[in-house]
Amino acid sequence: MLEQLLHHVASGGVHSYEELASALDISEAFLEILLEDLARLGYLRAVNQDCGNGCHNCPIGGCSIAGRGRLWSLTDKGARAATDPNPPIVR
Secondary structure: OHHHHHHHHHOOOOEEHHHHHHHHOOOHHHHHHHHHHHHHOOOEEEEOHHHOOOHHHOOOOOOOEEEOOEEEEEOHHHHHHHHOOOOOOOO
8 A cells, every 4th residue: 555655646746635545545544644654664754834835946846745734745765666666665
């Protein structure tokens, strides 16, 4: 499940909690747990909410996931794992 979520996030664009939860057929509450797990493992990071929503000038390249007042972005480790055919997330 973590790998599927990581691939959805890495597919590009901004994803809402509702969109990701629907794509994975899970609740938004469970999605939050998975996002926190990916962050704990170093694949995602929470983005400072005081960013001012200036996405066109964003120094981190934009947020990948927006919802419930939290913003998340892929880390370099997350981007590498998303392109790995055998990501070592849950082994």
